[in-house]
Structures are given as structure tokens and as C-alpha cells.
Amino acid sequence: MPSIQMxxxxxxxxxxxxxxxxxxxxxxxxxxxxxxPTGSGKTTLLRLIAGLTSPDSGKLTIDxxxxxxxxxxxxxxxxxxxxxxxxxxxxxxxxxxxxPLARGHGRSEAYETARKVLRMVKLASREGAxxxxxxxxxxxxxxxxxxxxxxxxxxxxxxxxGALDARLRMELRIELRRMMKNLSLTVIHxxxxxxxxxxxxxxxxxxxxxxxxxxxxxxxxxxxxxxxxVANFVGGSNFLPGVVAKTERAASIVELSExxxxxxxxxxxxxxxxxxxxxxxxxxxxTSHANAKENGVPARxxxxxxxxxxxxxxxxxxxxxxxxxxxxxxxxADSRLPFEIDDRxxxxxxxxxxxxxxxxPLGLANDLETF
Amino acid sequence: xxxxxxxxxxxxxxxxxxIIYIFxxxxxxxxxxxxxxxxxxxxxxxxxxxxxxPELLARAQSAIFAxxxxxxxxxxxxxxxxxxxxxxxxxxxxxxxVSILDTMADIPFVIPTVALGYSVLLFWSREGISAFTDHxxxxxxxxxxxxxxxxxxxxVVVRVxxxxxxxxxxxxxxxxxxxxxxxxxxxxxxxxxxxxxxxVSSFILAFARSLxxxxxxxxVAGTFENGTVFIKNASDAGxxxxxxxxxxxxxxxxTLIFVTIQVLGPKLRIPVTKVWxxxxxxxxxxxxxxxxxxxxxxxxLFFVIIPSxxxxxxxxxxxxxxxxxxxxxxxxxxxxxxxxxxLSYLVAFLATLLNVVxxxxxxxxxxxxxxxxxxxxxxxxxVNVPIIVPSxxxxxxLRLFWGGLAIPEFWILVLSHTTVTxxxxxxxxxxxxxxxxxxxxxxxxxxxxxxxxxFRKITISLTKYSMISGIVMxxxxxxxxxxxxxxxxxxxxxxxxxxxDWVKGTVPVSPSAIGLGVxxxxxxxxxxxxxxxxxxxxxx
Numbered sequence: 001m002p003s004i005q006m007x008x009x010x011x012x013x014x015x016x017x018x019x020x021x022x023x024x025x026x027x028x029x030x031x032x033x034x035x036x037p038t039g040s041g042k043t044t045l046l047r048l049i050a051g052l053t054s055p056d057s058g059k060l061t062i063d064x065x066x067x068x069x070x071x072x073x074x075x076x077x078x079x080x081x082x083x084x085x086x087x088x089x090x091x092x093x094x095x096x097x098x099x100p101l102a103r104g105h106g107r108s109e110a111y112e113t114a115r116k117v118l119r120m121v122k123l124a125s126r127e128g129a130x131x132x133x134x135x136x137x138x139x140x141x142x143x144x145x146x147x148x149x150x151x152x153x154x155x156x157x158x159x160x161x162g163a164l165d166a167r168l169r170m171e172l173r174i175e176l177r178r179m180m181k182n183l184s185l186t187v188i189h190x191x192x193x194x195x196x197x198x199x200x201x202x203x204x205x206x207x208x209x210x211x212x213x214x215x216x217x218x219x220x221x222x223x224x225x226x227x228x229x230v231a232n233f234v235g236g237s238n239f240l241p242g243v244v245a246k247t248e249r250a251a252s253i254v255e256l257s258e259x260x261x262x263x264x265x266x267x268x269x270x271x272x273x274x275x276x277x278x279x280x281x282x283x284x285x286x287t288s289h290a291n292a293k294e295n296g297v298p299a300r301x302x303x304x305x306x307x308x309x310x311x312x313x314x315x316x317x318x319x320x321x322x323x324x325x326x327x328x329x330x331x332x333a334d335s336r337l338p339f340e341i342d343d344r345x346x347x348x349x350x351x352x353x354x355x356x357x358x359x360x361p362l363g364l365a366n367d368l369e370t371f
Numbered sequence: 372x373x374x375x376x377x378x379x380x381x382x383x384x385x386x387x388x389x390i391i392y393i394f395x396x397x398x399x400x401x402x403x404x405x406x407x408x409x410x411x412x413x414x415x416x417x418x419x420x421x422x423x424x425p426e427l428l429a430r431a432q433s434a435i436f437a438x439x440x441x442x443x444x445x446x447x448x449x450x451x452x453x454x455x456x457x458x459x460x461x462x463x464x465x466x467x468x469v470s471i472l473d474t475m476a477d478i479p480f481v482i483p484t485v486a487l488g489y490s491v492l493l494f495w496s497r498e499g500i501s502a503f504t505d506h507x508x509x510x511x512x513x514x515x516x517x518x519x520x521x522x523x524x525x526x527v528v529v530r531v532x533x534x535x536x537x538x539x540x541x542x543x544x545x546x547x548x549x550x551x552x553x554x555x556x557x558x559x560x561x562x563x564x565x566x567x568x569x570x571v572s573s574f575i576l577a578f579a580r581s582l583x584x585x586x587x588x589x590x591v592a593g594t595f596e597n598g599t600v601f602i603k604n605a606s607d608a609g610x611x612x613x614x615x616x617x618x619x620x621x622x623x624x625x626t627l628i629f630v631t632i633q634v635l636g637p638k639l640r641i642p643v644t645k646v647w648x649x650x651x652x653x654x655x656x657x658x659x660x661x662x663x664x665x666x667x668x669x670x671x672l673f674f675v676i677i678p679s680x681x682x683x684x685x686x687x688x689x690x691x692x693x694x695x696x697x698x699x700x701x702x703x704x705x706x707x708x709x710x711x712x713x714l715s716y717l718v719a720f721l722a723t724l725l726n727v728v729x730x731x732x733x734x735x736x737x738x739x740x741x742x743x744x745x746x747x748x749x750x751x752x753x754v755n756v757p758i759i760v761p762s763x764x765x766x767x768x769l770r771l772f773w774g775g776l777a778i779p780e781f782w783i784l785v786l787s788h789t790t791v792t793x794x795x796x797x798x799x800x801x802x803x804x805x806x807x808x809x810x811x812x813x814x815x816x817x818x819x820x821x822x823x824x825x826f827r828k829i830t831i832s833l834t835k836y837s838m839i840s841g842i843v844m845x846x847x848x849x850x851x852x853x854x855x856x857x858x859x860x861x862x863x864x865x866x867x868x869x870x871x872d873w874v875k876g877t878v879p880v881s882p883s884a885i886g887l888g889v890x891x892x893x894x895x896x897x898x899x900x901x902x903x904x905x906x907x908x909x910x911x
Contacts, residue, residue, distance in 0.1 A: 052813050071383050072816040079817040085810040089832045098828070099818035104376075150818045 002063045002076065002154045002186055003028050004049065009058030011044055011210075018044040020210040021058070026188065026203075031180060033197035034190045036207035037233070037370045042190040043082075045207070046156045049188065050079040062154070073102070077154040078147035083163060084139050086131035092118065092142050093127035099150035117149045120179070137168050144176075148183065155180065157189045161196060173199050194234045198222065206230050228357050228367040231278050238284065238323045238349075239364060240277040244269045244356075251351055258319035262295050264354040274359035283353035284325040286313055286338075286345045295354070296346035299323065301339050311337060315347050323347045375823075382823035392741065395732035396750070402729075402786060403793045404753055407760055410768030411619050413775065418619060420612035427610075431601060431617050437513060438582055438598035438621065438761075439628075445520040446577035449528040450570065455667040457532035472671075473533070479526045479679050481897050483851040485867040486889040488587020489874055490682035491519045498882075499681060511593025519591050520584065522675050524577035531576065535569035554655040556646055564641045571636040575629065575759075582625055583761040586853025586867045590874045599763045603857055606767070615771075618764035629759045633752070682893070685886025694883045698891070704880055708869060708888055712895065715865040719849035722788035723796070726845050730797040737797075738804035751801070758794040765791065766858025773859075780862050787855045792845040799841030803834040843903045850896055866892050 004026040011019040018041045026032050034042045047053045048060065051072035060067055067075055078099075087095050093114055100110035118124045121141040131139055140160060147155050160176065161169045177200045180187045191197050197204050198218040206213040206221065206229075214221055214230050225231035228239065240262070245255040247267055254262050254277050262277055269275050287296065299315035302322065306312075311332060313325045325347065332338060339345055360367045381387050421428050460476065463469045479487060493499050495509040495518070509515045543565060547557035563570070585599040592600045598621050605614045653659065689695055698705045737747045737754070757765065766787055773783040807830065815825040831838070853867040864872070870888055873880045880888075 050813070050817050052817070071821075072813070073383070073819045073821060075817070077817055079814055081810045081814060083810075085808065085814045087811060087815070087829060087832075098815065098820070102815070102818060102820035102824050102828075146818065152817075156817075 004154070004186070004188075005059075005061045005064070007059040009048065009055045009060060011041075011048065011053070011055050017210045019048070019055070022207075022210070022212055024205060024212070024215070026186065029181075029184050029186055031177060031187045031200065031202045032189065032205060033201035033203070034188060034205050034207055035192070035194060035197040035234070036213075037192055039209075040207040041210040042192075042207055043158055044210075046079065046158055046188060046190055049075075049154075050077055050156055051075050052079070076152050077156055078150045078152035079156045080143045080147050080158065080160060082159045084131075084143035086139060086142055086146070088131055090130075091127065092123060092129050092131070092134070095131065095142060096145045096149045098146065103151075114145075114149050117145045120148070121145045136164050137172070140164060140172070144179075148185075153184075154186045155188070157187060159190055159192070161193075162191070169193075169196070176200065198234070204234075206233065208233075225278075225355075228276060228278065228360060228364070231355070231357075232368050233370055236281050236324075237278045238281060239368065240279075240321055240323070241359060241364060242275060242277060244271050244273050244275055247271055252356065254356070256317075256319055256321065258317075260297055260317060260319055262297070262349065262354065263351040264356055265351045266354070266356045269356055269358065276357045276359055276364060277354055278357060279323075279349045279354045281312070281324045282310075282326040282328075283350060284323060285327055285348045286315060286325055287348055288339075288343075288345060295349040295351060297323075297349070299345055299347045301341050301343045301345055304337060304339070304341060306337070313339065315345060317347070323349075379821040379823045382826075383821045388822065391732050392736050395729050395736065398729040399733055399750075399754075399793075402725075403790045404756060406772040406786075407622065407756070407765045407768045407790065410770065410772030411615060411622065414611065414615045414771050417612045418615045421616045424612075427613055430596065431613050434596040434601035435598050435617060435620050435624075437596070439624070441513065441517050441520060441597060442578050442581035445517055445524060445581045446528075446574050448521060449525050449577045450574060452667065452670050453525055453528035453573075454532055454570075455663055456671055457529045457536060459664055459667065460529070460533050461536035472668075475676055476526050476529045476533075476671075479523050479675060480530075480847075481900055482679055482682075482893050483847075483867055483896055484523055484584055485586040485590065485851070485853055485870050486682055486893050487523055487679055488519055488590040489870065489885065489889050490680070491515070491522055491587070491678045492591045492874070493685070494678040494681040498685075511591050512595045513597075515591045515593075516588055516595065516597060518674060518678075519587055520581040522678055523584070523587070524580045525671075525675050527576045527580060528573040531569055531573035532566070535566050539566060552646075553648065553652040555651040556648070556655075559641070559651070560646065567639075567641060568636070571632060571639075575632055579625070579629075579759045582621070583758070583763075583854065585761075585763045585857060586851075586871050589853075589871055599761055599854055602763045602767060603854075606858060614767055618761075618767045621761045621764045622768070625759050625761065626756070629755070682886060682889050685883050686890030687886075689883040689887035689890070692883055694881065694887050698884075698887055704873075704878060704884065707864070708866070708891075711864050711866040711869040712891070714863060715850050715867070716895075716899075718785055718788050718865060719846050721785045722792055722849045723842055723846045725785070725789045726793055726796045727842060730793065730800065734797050734800035734804060738801045739809060754794055754797050754801075756794075757790050757792075761854065762791050762852065763854030763858050766855030769855065770859045780860055784856065784860050784863055784865075787859045788849045788852055791852055791855050792848045795844040795848055796841040799837045799844065800834065803837030804830070807833045839903060839906070843900060846903075847896055847900065850892075850899075 004024065006022055006024040008021045008023055009019055010021055022045065034045060036042050044053065048055055051067065051070060054068065062075060087098065090098065093111065096117055097110040097114035100113050101107070115124065115127065118127055121144060123138060123141055123145065126134065126138065131142065134142065161172055164172065173196055189200065201218055203215065204218055204221050205215050208229055214226050221230065222235050225234060231237045232239070240256055242254040242256040242262070244252050245261065246253040247270070251263050251265050252267055252269060254264055254275060256262065264277060297317055299317045301313060302316045303314040304311065309329055310326045311329055313327065315323050315325060317323060421431065456476070460469055460473045482490070492511070492515070495501060495507070495515060497507060501507045509518060539562065544557045544562050547561045548554065552560065583599070585603060588597065589600055589603055596604065598617055601617055602614055605617070697703060701709055733750070736742060737751050740747050769783065769787045769790065773786060811829055811833070812825050815829045820828065851867060853871060856865050856868050870892065872878050873885050873888060
């Protein structure tokens with residue numbers, strides 16, 4: 001099983017810095033998700049590892065062996081691009097047997113391998129079909145089978161679930177992870193869907209504008225984002241600009257505009273510094289009566305969306321900032337929603353759930369861009 | 372280790388692939404691209420002599436003007452008359468008579484242009500339709516040239532537009548209809564704008580074809596001269612200066628026109644903001660469209676199909692009057708005829724082979740951008756030069772170039788056919804490769820395929836159809852080629868060149884012999900086409 005090491009890998013296409021000094025360390029048998037918005041350099045990263053493009057500078061090793069002189073066919077990786085790139089003129093069986101045949105195995109041996117893998121992905125009955133005769137979900141499984149049958153122990157999946165409908169996508173996430181773990185494969189899975197990355201990965205690498213923003217387990221990244229971008233892109237948060245007004249023994253008091261004060265259990269900034277207070281949407285609640293200790297900030301309900309398991313409220317503070325609050329439906333006791341549009345409420349943001357970041361030099365909007 | 376395995380291993384050696392690419396670019400530049408230009412430049416000093424002969428100069432200039440005027444007028448008419456037929460074929464494809472029309476539209480492709488020229492000449496003469504009138508409807512001259520050019524360039528427009536219409540997303544037109552546009556308005560403002568690139572390229576192809584055609588034009592020209600006829604006459608009379616002058620002007624002007632269309636074409640917008648609802652609604656009613664379809668069919672039958680097939684009549688006569696016997700026994704003029712046919716196919720075979728071997732790497736280089744974008748764009752444009760330059764002018768230049776190097780005439784002939792037909796194969800391959808997603812090849816590489824395996828199992832399989840049709844086009848164009856052949860060879864006569872001599876009366880031959888000679892050429896090229904078609908079906 002391979003391990004992959006990337007050190008300061010940089011790649012530029014004309015005016016676009018696709019990757020900027022990217023360093024990564026991927027262990028044997030690890031399931032890694034590369035998560036980032038469109039144009040963040042995810043696909044370029046995969047293509048570099050596959051050997052389909054070469055880095056401008058930096059070092060890439062697979063199993064501690066430098067691979068820059070190795071052709072794609074000699075790297076022992078299987079690349080599954082977006083939309084799968086199934087060979088349209090070959091049947092399902094021939095597609096899956098392509099790699100064993102190309103590596104010089106005899107026909108009967110190659111077909112046997114292919115049939116075994118097809119049984120594994122439950123497509124044995126469709127081995128004679130052509131790719132266009134299959135549904136999107138089946139095509140996805142053929143592409144996976146083709147990668148697996150190549151005998152590569154490293155699979156590179158580019159948005160493998162992107163072309164499927166929402167429900168199938170959710171079912172296949174778990175299925176995909178289970179299969180890869182059973183086969184003890186190392187997987188690098190590129191996606192822009194943070195929920196998908198959270199459910200499937202051992203490790204998430206968050207990428208933006210070709211630079212690594214954060215690397216960690218899904219839980220770690222959700223609980224402890226190290227930047228405004230990650231806090232926003234993974235999970236979704238509220239962002240309130242303010243100035244540190246006072247530091248106490250265990251907390252800081254941040255003053256937002258219009259004199260709104262919020263207590264935060266974070267003392268890493270000095271008095272007078274510009275900061276952004278962040279708090280997860282699901283960590284806030286709305287009440288109809290004040291409680292200053294809990295950071296109860298007066299607001300007016302602007303919109304209500306019922307999302308099934310959650311109710312999402314948008315509440316406008318007196319300084320016109322909006323706070324979004326996600327409340328589990330199970331906590332809504334009554335048979336009707338507790339608040340309606342234009343109700344006066346208090347937004348509760350627990351000081352332990354609030355985090356501080358220094359105010360970004362290019363403005364908050366720049367860091368919140370996710371496209 | 373088998374030979375394939377060894378080659379396979381070689382193919383992943385980057386030095387070897389670089390050498391193949393460099394060779395293909397070198398071949399293109401040295402054999403295809405530069406000679407047509409260099410030959411003329413080598414005789415640059417003689418070009419000025421024509422300015423001391425005002426009469427000759429005036430003749431040359433009016434011939435050049437005639438070439439462009441006819442090409443422009445004919446290609447405009449092609450679009451006007453060809454679009455409705457293409458529409459009918461693409462949109463009514465379920466009707467039986469339409470599929471017959473579809474097949475019929477290809478007939479002029481199968482008939483070599485010299486044969487077509489003779490056929491058109493015959494159709495409008497006393498032996499043909501003019502037998503029913505007081506005077507000859509169209510006698511040799513510019514009108515007959517225009518009618519002939521219309522007959523062979525019309526199918527080009529129809530073919531390109533049918534293809535484009537079949538690929539076109541019809542929902543756009545439907546959306547326009549539901550937004551309140553009449554069918555005519557929807558087609559004019561939406562469909563035609565989307566189809567504009569195909570309109571432009573079919574126009575260019577028809578234009579280039581008309582400008583370039585020599586063999587058939589010489590047959591129907593009479594005493595009239597356009598550029599290519601003038602070059603032929605000057606060449607026969609041994610005049611160098613007018614030859615170089617007209618060739619030079621034709622090459623430069625046609626290249627300039629082509630570049631202008633390439634550059635301005637995309638910027639040109641079909642007017643879409645003005646709509647005449649009532650008038651356009653009127654043009655959409657079924658009586659009007661039915662009359663339009665009827666008119667289209669009349670033009671198609673009367674100016675394209677019947678004149679093209681008319682040559683069959685004297686051919687039939689030859690079957691009964693003993694000419695066939697002479698032909699089969701190879702006596703008299705027929706000995707040279709069979710030799711010419713053999714030569715035609717040999718040259719076509721060699722030229723096509725050279726094109727495939729050297730054109731494949733170049734197509735990959737251009738389509739897959741193995742070089743930088745700028746270089747591949749320049750190469751891409753340069754590949755078109757052989758079809759936009761009139762072939763006889765090209766031939767003149769090639770003769771001047773290769774003749775100076777003491778290369779045997781047979782090989783000069785093969786090389787000039789390679790040049791003339793180069794674009795057909797390479798263009799066809801480039802667009803097929805561009806339609807094939809490169810990810811398929813990339814995935815095949817990561818799955819363990821060496822470059823040659825990937826090329827054999829993926830690339831070739833997916834581009835097979837275009838590859839075969841590129842080969843067919845190059846091959847038939849070579850068999851058909853007259854202009855360049857007339858210009859480069861004195862000693863060797865290919866079948867079309869021989870037939871021009873027969874029709875012009877340089878060699879005394881009976882009309883039924885001409886009919887049979889033309890008929891055999893049509894038949895052999897039809898058989899070779901059929902063989903290719905069968906081969907491609909098996910390859911599927």
C-alpha cells in the first residue's frame with residue numbers, strides 16, 4: 001500500500017496559480033478528501049499525482065520513491081475523472097478488463113479479474129452492456145470497478161459522486177467508503193461538497209486558491225477551524241465584526257457596532273484589536289426573554305425556513321447584522337413554530353461556542369467567497 | 372517479446388515520440404507548406420515581364436477577376452439554394468423520399484469533376500436538353516462554368532449543413548417558438564446565428580472548390596478564360612511570366628480572402644434585433660414552405676443531379692457500337708487510357724499513404740496541443756493552405772520548385788498530389804480528435820496502457836470513422852485531381868488529364884469513346900468508394 005508525500009508542490013497555468021507550495025502527507029490505507037470550492041486546484045492536485053501533468057517545482061514521492069520521471073502507466077495509481085471517462089466503444093466487461101489486458105495479462109485471466117470486480121460492485125449481470133446503456137449510478141460503479149481491477153492500490157477519484165442525484169449520492173457515500181476500506185486501498189477523493197467530505201473521509205484537506213487551508217479529521221476541522229474561510233466553508237457559521245473592548249480572566253468582551261457587546265471565551269486578542277466573532281449556526285438559539293450572561297442579543301426575525309430536521313431562522317440584530325440560527329425540530333415542543341416573521345427575539349450565543357479571528361486585511365467578504 | 376510489445380515499449384520513450392513529431396512537422400513544412408510559395412518566389416524576377424505586354428496583362432487580369440466573381444457568386448447561390456435542401460434532409464429524415472434525396476446529394480461527390488464537366492457540357496448542348504429548343508441553351512463560356520461550379524460545390528454546402536443541423540439543439544428553436552416567434556423568425560434569429568460557423572465554413576469550402584477547379588472548367592470554358600484556364604493556356608503556350616503572375620495573384624488573393632473570412636467570420640453577426648412579424652409569419656405558412664421545397668427540388672434535379680448523370684447516355688451507346696470491345700482489348704487510344712487509369716490509382720495510393728503516415732502525428736500534435744497553443748494554432752491554420760490555393764497555381768509553383776531539384780517527374784507528381792490532398796486527411800483527423808475527450812486517453816494511461824496501446828485501442832477505435840472518411844476524401848481527390856497534374860507533368864498523363872485532351876479534341880476520339888472513358892473512371896472511383904465503405908463497416 002502506498003504512502004504519498006508532497007513537499008512544496010507548485011503549479012501555474014499562465015495567469016492562474018493552480019497550486020501554491022502544497023505540502024501533504026498521506027498514509028497507507030487512508031481515505032483522504034480534498035475539499036475546496038471550484039477552481040481551488042483540487043483536480044490539478046489529482047492530475048499531478050496521476051502523472052498527467054508535472055509540477056513546476058516541489059517534490060512528489062509515492063512510497064518514498066520520487067515519481068517525476070515515471071509515466072502515468074508506471075505509477076500504480078488509478079485515476080477516475082469527473083464523468084468517469086468510460087470508453088464508449090467497449091462493453092462494461094471490456095472497460096473493466098482494459099487495465100489487466102494493457103498490463104499484458106492473458107485474455108481469460110483479465111476477464112476473470114474483471115468479472116470478480118464486477119460481482120463486487122453488483123454489476124455482473126450488465127457485463128455486456130455499453131456505457132451509454134447504463135444509468136448514472138451504474139456508470140459510476142463501472143468506473144470504480146475499472147480502477148479497482150487495475151490492481152492499483154491508490155485510487156484518485158475526481159468528484160466521484162458529483163453527477164448523481166442527491167439521494168443516491170448519500171447512499172453511495174457510505175458504500176464507497178466501506179468498499180475502499182475492505183480492499184485496504186488508499187484513496188484521494190476530490191469534492192466540493194463538505195457534507196460528503198465529512199461523512200466519508202479519515203482526513204480532510206481544505207484547499208483554496210491553490211493553497212492548503214487546513215488538514216485534519218472531519219471532527220477536528222468542524223470543531224476547530226483555523227480560518228474564517230474554513231469556518232464558513234465547512235459547516236457554515238455566523239460572522240460578526242467588532243473590536244475587543246475588554247479582556248477578563250477567562251474571556252474577552254467584543255463590542256460590535258451600535259454598542260452590542262458579546263462575551264467570548266477566547267483571550268488571544270488584545271484590547272482595541274479588530275476581530276471577527278464566529279459562531280456555528282447550530283450553536284445559536286432564539287428565545288423570547290433576555291439573559292445577559294448567555295449573550296442574549298435583541299433581534300427581529302427576518303425569515304423562517306423549515307428544513308425537516310431543522311428550522312432555520314434569520315434574525316437581524318439592532319446593528320443590521322444578520323445571525324442565522326439552526327434549531328433542531330425535535331426541540332420545537334409545540335405543534336407550530338415558536339417564532340414568526342417580525343417577532344422580537346433574543347439571539348443566544350453561548351460564550352464557549354464563540355471563536356475569534358483577526359479581522360481579514362482584504363475584508364470579510366473576500367474570505368467568505370466560496371466560488 | 373512480440374514486435375507490438377517492443378513498439379509499445381518504444382512508444383513511451385519521449386525521445387522517440389519527439390522525433391516522430393518533429394519529422395511530421397518537417398514533412399508538412401518542406402513537402403506541403405513551403406513548396407507552393409517558394410516555387411513562385413524562385414521565379415520572382417520573371418513576373419515583371421508581363422507588365423511590358425499590356426494585352427496579355429489585360430487578359431490575365433480579367434481572367435483573375437472572372438475566377439473570383441464566379442467563385443463568389445456560385446458559393447452565395449450554393450448557400451441560398453443548399454440550405455433549404457439541407458433543412459429538408461435533416462428535418463424530414465423519417466420520410467422515405469428524403470432519404471433518397473440524402474443519397475442523391477452525394478452523387479456529384481462520387482463523380483470525378485472532369486467527368487462531371489463533360490456531363491454538364493453534354494447536358495446543355497445539342498445532344499442534351501438543347502435538342503428541344505431553337506438554340507443552344509448554354510454554350511461554353513462563363514455561364515456554363517458557373518452552372519458547372521454550382522453542380523459540384525452545391526453538395527459540399529448540403530453535406531456540411533446537414534451535419535450541422537443534425538448536431539444542432541432544436542430546443543433552442545422550440546424555445547423561440549414558445550416565446551412568440553414564427554418558424555421563419557425563429558430560424559432566422561436563433562438557428563442561423565447558432566449555425567453560423569458551419570455556414571461560414573461551407574461557404575469557404577465551396578468558394579475554394581470553385582476557385583481551384585481546373586479540369587472540368589477547361590472542358591466547358593470554350594474561349595472564355597478564368598484564372599485556372601488562363602494558367603493552363605499559358606502553360607501550353609510556354610509563357611512563363613503570365614503563368615507566374617496569375618499563379619502568384621491567385622495564391623496571395625485567395626489566402627488573404629480566406630484569412631479575412633476566418634478573422635471577420637466570427638465577428639459578423641446575423642441581424643437579430645429587427646423582426647417583421649407579419650411578413651415572417653406569412654413566409655412560414657405551409658403553402659409558402661411547400662413552394663420553397665418544390666423550387667429547391669427543381670433546382671437540385673435540374674442543375675445538379677440530371678446534368679451530373681447525363682454522361683451515362685453516350686456511355687450506354689458505347690456498349691452497343693463496338694467501342695466497348697476496343698476498350699477491353701486495349702487497342703488504339705485505349706492502351707494509353709488504361710495506363711492512365713493505372714497511374715491515377717498508383718499516384719493516389721502513394722499520396723494517400725504519405726498523408727496518413729505523416730499526417731497522423733501532426734493531427735495529434737495540433738489537436739492535443741502537444742506544442743504551445745500559439746504554435747498549434749499557426750499549424751492549424753497552415754494546414755488549410757493547400758485547399759484554399761487554386762491547385763493549378765499550386766502545381767505551377769511545385770513544378771518550378773521540384774523541377775529545380777532534378778527529382779524524377781513521377782515523384783514530383785506524387786508529391787504534388789500529396790500536397791493537394793494533405794488537408795483532407797489531416798483536417799478530418801484533427802476534428803475527430805478534438806471531439807474525443809482527452810480524459811479517455813489519460814485514464815487509459817493511468818490504467819497501465821503504454822502510449823501505443825492507448826493509441827491503438829482507444830484513439831483509433833474512437834476516430835476510425837473520421838479516419839476512413841479522411842482517407843477516402845484524400846484518395847478520391849487525388850484520382851480526380853487535374854489542375855496540379857496538368858501543371859507538373861509533361862510526360863505522365865493521369866486519367867482526368869487524358870480525358871481533358873479527349874474532350875478538347877487534342878487527340879481525335881469518338882464521342883462514344885469519351886462517354887465510355889468517362890464512365891469507366893466514374894465506375895472505378897465508385898467501386899473504390901464502395902470498397903472503403905465496406906471496409907469501414909467491417910471496422911465498426
